[in-house]
Amino acid sequence: MSVRVPSMSVLPPVRxxxxIAQLPQFYSKKAAVHTKDEFNSKVKTACQEQRTGTVGFKIAKVIVVGDLAVGKTCLINRFCKDAFDKNYKATIGVDFEMERFEVLGVPFSLQLWDTAGQERFKCIASTYYRGAQTIVIVFDVNDVASLGHARQWLEDALKENDPTNVQLFLVGTKKDLSSPAQYSQIEQDAIELAEEIKAEYWALSSLTGENVREFFFRIASLAFEANVLAELEKSGSRHIGDVIKINSNSNNVYATSKKKQSNCCQ
Structure with a gap:
């Protein structure tokens, strides 16, 4: 009796x-880089007409950085595994999770890199920063110092990436542990920093799950949109190049014909 083994190239359907059928909204309009309510019209049209090129096969790399014990691993685990482990375990080096989405009918994947916050593992973790499309800088809303270190984490991450090609998010965790008065003060400081570094600000709780799903859906949607727009730009450039090539050949033919006519007259 033979057993048929399914092909490894066939991925299971997206959960x-x-x-994602609509663009998830920002956490706060005053702390959002993208304030539009819907996906870019060109992106929606391309998806409807199935002109998204290789986007459906792409994996967007997301790196999550921040101080030790600010909740980076808990954040990723809450979204990917719907779990929260109260027993803290420091990440050694790096770890990652893969999440598959369907955005406007097109498959799209995020690779979430959980990096160590300990100084002794910083050199190891930084080697995995390269090629990120999204950088998530995490701080603890109950720890002002962790917010103060956000600039340095961003600077380290940008050493390995092109600042013009990455999307930035500043994320405050452990919101459930903060009193309204305490949170109000640090939120004001966080929003000011987010505006300064041109990042979108979010506050959430991995313990309760507050805003976690919405946050990762927002990342996936904006990364997807950026990839589709880049694909359309590339395909448009190729098309324009073809037109120029045709015109160039046409001009050469005309020039050759004119030259022959001149010789004939002589």
Whole structure:
């Protein structure tokens, strides 16, 4: 009796709770880089007409950085595994999770890199920063110092990436542990920093799950949109290049014909 082994190249369908049909909204309009309500019209049209090129096969790399014990691993685990482990374990080096989505009917994946916050592992973790499309800088809303270190984490991450090609998010965790008065003060400071570094600000709780799903859906949607727009720009450039090539050949033919006519007259 033979057993048929399914092909490894065939991926399982996207989970129903990972389907995105509309652009998820920002956490706070005053702390959002992208304030539009809908996906770019060109992106929507391209998806409807199935002109997204290789986007469906791409994996967007997301690196999550920040101080030790600010909740980076808990944040990723809450979204990917819907779990929260109260027993803290420091990440050694790096770890990553893969999440598959369907955005406007097109498959799209995020690779979430969980990096160590300890100084002794910083050199190891930084080697995995390269090629990020999204940088998430995490701080603890109950620890002002962790917010103060956000600039340095961003600077380190940008050493390995092109600042013009990455999307930035500043994320405050452990919101459930903060009193309204305490949170109000640090939120004001965080929003000012987010505006300064041109990042989108979010506050959430990995313990309760508050805003976690919305946050990662926002990352996936904006990364997807950026990839589709880049693909359209590339395909448009190729098309324009073809037109120029045709015109160039046409001009050469005309020049050759004119030259022959001149010789004939002589």
């Amino acid at each position: 129903r709770d990972r389907i």
